[in-house]
Amino acid sequence: LGTRGKADYLVTGQWSEKAAKECNKYGAGQVACNTKASKFTTIPGKSEWKLDPEAAYVHYCDNETVNGVEFSYTPDVGSVPLVADMSSNFCSRPIDVGKHAYIYAGI
Secondary structure, eight states: OTTTOEEEEEEOSHHHHHHHHHHTTTSEEEEEEEOGGGTSOOOOOGGGOOOOTTOSOEEEESEETTTTEEOSSOOOOTTSOEEEEOTTTTTSSOOOGGGOSEEEOOO
């Protein structure tokens, strides 16, 4: 989070929801979109996201395995660094790593 102290989260499932909560231990995990009301079954269009241009980064989970939601594209977040949790699919298809500031995968 650095000196900005805040980051945006695209909450499209349980994993990104947990990541946003974890961020709140260290700063402000701002929810740019949240699909919990739809039981995490959709990814809203970019026009519905509330992105903060002053955020340290934008985080998303590329494949939310619990409810089966997967991004079919790399989110365009402008000049804010993009961070991806690709724990469940980083070996399943080509990734344009140049669009990401950071990609991670847990075990």
